[in-house]
Amino acid sequence: MSDEFVLAARSLRKYFPTGASRMLQRPTDLVQAVDDVSFGLRRGTTLAVVGESGCGKTTLGRLLARLIEPTSGSVTLEGVDVTAASPRELLALRRDIQLVFQDPYACLNPRHSIGQSIGTPIRIQKTLSRSAEKERVRELMQLVGLNPEHYNRFPHEFSGGQRQRAGIARALALQPKVIIADEPVSALDVSIQSQILNLMEDLQASMGLSYVFIAHDLSVVRHIADQVAVMYLGKIVEIGEPAAVYERTAHPYTKALLSAVPVADPRRAAGRQRIVLTGDVPSPVNPPSGCRFRTRCPKADARCATEEPVLLARPGDSDTEHRVACHFPD
Amino acid sequence: MTLLSVQDLHVTFGTADGAVRAVQGVSFDVAAGETVAIVGESGSGKSVTANSLLRLNFGADVRIDGRILLDGRDVLAMSEDEVRSVRGRDVAMIFQDPLTALNPFYTVGYQIAEAFAIHHPGTSKKELREIALDSLQKVGIPEPTKRIDQYPHEFSGGMRQRIVIAIALVNSPKLLIADEPTTALDVTVQAQILELIAQMQAEHGSAVILITHDLGVVAEITERVMVMYAGRVVESASVADAFSTPTHPYTRGLLKSVKSLDTERHERLESIPGIPPSLINLPSGCPFHPRCGFAETLAGRCEREVPELRLVGASRSACHLPEDRLLGLLGGLS
Numbered sequence: 074m075s076d077e078f079v080l081a082a083r084s085l086r087k088y089f090p091t092g093a094s095r096m097l098q099r100p101t102d103l104v105q106a107v108d109d110v111s112f113g114l115r116r117g118t119t120l121a122v123v124g125e126s127g128c129g130k131t132t133l134g135r136l137l138a139r140l141i142e143p144t145s146g147s148v149t150l151e152g153v154d155v156t157a158a159s160p161r162e163l164l165a166l167r168r169d170i171q172l173v174f175q176d177p178y179a180c181l182n183p184r185h186s187i188g189q190s191i192g193t194p195i196r197i198q199k200t201l202s203r204s205a206e207k208e209r210v211r212e213l214m215q216l217v218g219l220n221p222e223h224y225n226r227f228p229h230e231f232s233g234g235q236r237q238r239a240g241i242a243r244a245l246a247l248q249p250k251v252i253i254a255d256e257p258v259s260a261l262d263v264s265i266q267s268q269i270l271n272l273m274e275d276l277q278a279s280m281g282l283s284y285v286f287i288a289h290d291l292s293v294v295r296h297i298a299d300q301v302a303v304m305y306l307g308k309i310v311e312i313g314e315p316a317a318v319y320e321r322t323a324h325p326y327t328k329a330l331l332s333a334v335p336v337a338d339p340r341r342a343a344g345r346q347r348i349v350l351t352g353d354v355p356s357p358v359n360p361p362s363g364c365r366f367r368t369r370c371p372k373a374d375a376r377c378a379t380e381e382p383v384l385l386a387r388p389g390d391s392d393t394e395h396r397v398a399c400h401f402p403d
Numbered sequence: 404m405t406l407l408s409v410q411d412l413h414v415t416f417g418t419a420d421g422a423v424r425a426v427q428g429v430s431f432d433v434a435a436g437e438t439v440a441i442v443g444e445s446g447s448g449k450s451v452t453a454n455s456l457l458r459l460n461f462g463a464d465v466r467i468d469g470r471i472l473l474d475g476r477d478v479l480a481m482s483e484d485e486v487r488s489v490r491g492r493d494v495a496m497i498f499q500d501p502l503t504a505l506n507p508f509y510t511v512g513y514q515i516a517e518a519f520a521i522h523h524p525g526t527s528k529k530e531l532r533e534i535a536l537d538s539l540q541k542v543g544i545p546e547p548t549k550r551i552d553q554y555p556h557e558f559s560g561g562m563r564q565r566i567v568i569a570i571a572l573v574n575s576p577k578l579l580i581a582d583e584p585t586t587a588l589d590v591t592v593q594a595q596i597l598e599l600i601a602q603m604q605a606e607h608g609s610a611v612i613l614i615t616h617d618l619g620v621v622a623e624i625t626e627r628v629m630v631m632y633a634g635r636v637v638e639s640a641s642v643a644d645a646f647s648t649p650t651h652p653y654t655r656g657l658l659k660s661v662k663s664l665d666t667e668r669h670e671r672l673e674s675i676p677g678i679p680p681s682l683i684n685l686p687s688g689c690p691f692h693p694r695c696g697f698a699e700t701l702a703g704r705c706e707r708e709v710p711e712l713r714l715v716g717a718s719r720s721a722c723h724l725p726e727d728r729l730l731g732l733l734g735g736l737s
C-alpha cells in the first residue's frame with residue numbers, strides 16, 4: 074500500500090478480555106472484536122463498513138481514530154504510523170481524523186450551547202483566539218445548514234437531524250483529512266437521513282474529505298460509497314467497489330444481507346427469492362472454527378469447519394480489488 | 404367484516420410547555436384478518452394512536468375524544484375491568500424493545516403460560532406447560548424443552564422478540580398491534596421476524612396493525628397503508644397504489660427519500676426540506692405546508708385551510724391539489 078491512500082489499516086486486531094479471562098488469563102476467553110482487518114482509503118473517497126451488531130465495526134472506527142489501542146497491527150495516516158505516535162504527534166493526528174457518532178449527544182454537552190460544543194475542538198487545540206473561534210463556529214454552522222443565530226441555543230432545543238448537523242460541524246472544526254462516521258444517520262427519520270447524506274457528499278466534494286462510513290445495512294451506503302467492506306464477527310468477508318459487491322456478490326453472507334433489506338416496492342417484494350438466515354450472530358468470544366460464518370451459511374461444508382478462508386480475489390476475476398473470504402464464492 | 408373502527412380520534416397531552424396535540428381526527432377501519440401499516444416520522448402520532456386502542460396512554464394529563472369500536476363495542480367507554488379482559492385476549496401488542504415486554508425475574512415458559520392463564524382460569528399446570536412448549540416451537544425457538552425454563556437474558560434480541568410474539572399470540576387475538584417490532588433488530592434477524600409475523604397471521608387469522616417508519620417493511624408484509632404526519636392521517640391507500648401512485652406530497656417525499664439498493668453511486672437523494680413541526684405550535688392550515696414544494700402553487704390556500712381526507716383515484720388523500728395533479732405526483736414538482 075502506498076501514498077495513494079490517505080488512511081490505511083494493516084492486519085488490525087483488537088481483542089478485549091472478558092470478565093473471566095481477566096483473572097484467569099486464558100486466551101480463549103478474549104472477545105475477538107476486530108481480527109486481521111486491512112484496507113486502504115483513497116483520498117477524497119468513501120469506504121463503507123457494513124455489518125450487523127457485534128461484527129466489530131464500531132471498534133474498528135475507534136481503532137482508526139486511535140481512541141483505543143490495537144492489540145496488533147497498524148493504522149497509517151498519509152504514511153505516518155498512527156499506532157506508534159508519540160503523545161505530541163497524537164494531538165496533531167487527532168486533528169486530522171475526526172469522529173461523527175450515531176447519537177450526536179455523545180459529543181454535544183447538554184449544558185453547553187451548541188456553538189460552544191462545536192468550538193470545543195478548537196479550544197482544545199488552542200489554535201484560535203476566542204473571537205476568531207466564534208467567527209469560525211458561525212461559518213461552520215452556516216456550512217452544515219444550521220442558522221448561525223442559534224449559536225446560544227442548547228442541544229435539546231434542536232431536532233435529531235439538526236443535532237447531527239452540529240455533530241458534523243464539530244468534526245469539521247479543525248479541517249480534518251478523514252472523518253470516521255459511525256452510523257451517522259441510523260437514528261434519524263428517513264426524510265432527514267437523505268438531508269444528512271447529501272450534506273456529507275457536498276462537504277466531501279468541496280473540502281476533499283475522505284470518509285469511513287459505518288452502517289448496519291447495505292442500502293444506506295449504496296450511493297455514497299466508493300468501496301464497501303462487509304464485516305462478520307470481526308473480519309472483512311467481502312470488499313470491493315459497490316458495483317462488484319452489489320451486483321457480482323461473491324460471499325454468501327453479503328448475499329443474505331442484500332436479500333434481507335426490505336425493498337420499498339411491493340411488486341419486487343412479492344417476486345423475489347429471499348435468503349432468510351437461520352439463527353443469530355454467534356458470540357465473538359468463541360467464534361466458530363474455520364469460517365466464522367459457517368454456522369449460518371447455506372453453502373457450508375466440511376472444509377469450512379477446519380480451514381479459515383482468506384480474503385482474496387476470485388480466481389480468474391479481472392477485478393482484483395474485489396476480494397472475498399470464502400472457499401466457495403459465487 | 405369490520406373488526407375495528409376508529410372514529411375521529413383526538414389525543415392531547417397537557418405538558419409544562421403547553422398542550423401537545425398528538426393525534427387529531429384520525430379515523431380508520433380494520434377488517435378481520437387484514438394487515439394495515441401505519442407509517443410516519445418520529446412524533447407523527449403512530450404510537451399514541453396504537454396505544455389508544457388498548458387505552459395504554461391514559462396517564463395523568465391526557466384527553467382522548469372519539470370512538471374506538473372493537474367488534475362494535477367502544478373501548479373508550481369500557482370500564483377498567485372490561486379493558487383488561489380485552490387486552491391480551493382480543494387485542495395483543497408487540498413493542499420495539501422485547502426486553503421491556505418481558506419480566507426478567509420469570510422464566511419465558513412461565514410468562515407464556517401466565518398470559519394464557521389470565522384469560523383461561525382453571526387450566527391445569529400440565530396443560531399450561533404444553534401450551535407454552537407448543538408456542539415456543541411455533542415461533543421457532545430451537546430446543547423448546549430446554550429453553551422453556553430459561554430467563555429472558557439468556558436469549559438473543561431476535562429470540563426475545565420471538566418469545567414476545569409467542570406471548571402475544573397465545574390467546575389467538577383478533578387483532579395484533581406491532582409497534583416497530585423489528586426496529587431494534589439486525590437486518591437478517593428483522594427478515595426472520597417479519598416472516599414469522601406473516602406466517603403467524605396466516606395461521607391465526609388475526610388482523611395486524613404494523614407501525615413502522617420503514618417503507619420497505621410496509622411493502623414486504625402489508626396490504627394497506629396509512630401515512631401519518633403531525634397527528635393526522637394524510638394518505639390512506641393500498642400498498643400497491645401508495646408506492647406506484649402516491650397521492651400526497653408527503654408520501655411522495657418519503658418514497659423519494661428511500662435509499663434503495665439500486666440507486667447509482669453518488670446519485671443525489673431527494674429529501675424533504677425542513678423538519679417536522681412542533682405539536683404544541685402547529686402550522687396553520689395544512690401541517691405539511693412549511694415543507695411542501697407544492698404549496699406555493701395554491702395561492703395561500705394551504706396556509707389557511709386544513710385539507711380533509713377525500714377520495715383521489717382509489718386512495719384517500721388530505722391535500723388541496725386537484726385530483727389530476729395528485730395522481731401524477733411522481734412525475735415531479737410541475
Ligand SMILES: Nc1ncnc2c1ncn2[C@@H]1O[C@H](COP(=O)(O)OP(=O)(O)OP(=O)(O)O)[C@@H](O)[C@H]1O
Nearest residue numbers: 416423425444445446447448449450451452462682
Ligand atoms: N405521555 C405523553 N405526554 C406528553 N406528550 C406525549 C406523551 N406521549 C406522547 N407524546 C407526544 O405525542 C407525539 C406523538 O408521539 P408518538 O409516540 O405517537 O409518535 P410516533 O409516531 O410513535 O413516533 P416514533 O416514530 O418516534 O415512535 C410526540 O410529540 C410525543 O412527544
Ligand code: SF4
Nearest residue numbers: 364367370377399400
Ligand atoms: S467458507 Fe464455507 S461457510 Fe464460509 S462463507 Fe464460504 S461456503 Fe460459507
Ligand code: SF4
Nearest residue numbers: 689692695705722723
Ligand atoms: S395541502 Fe398544500 S401544503 Fe398540504 S400537502 Fe397539499 S399542496 Fe402541500
Ligand SMILES: [Mg+2]
Nearest residue numbers: 449450451582
Ligand atoms: Mg412510536
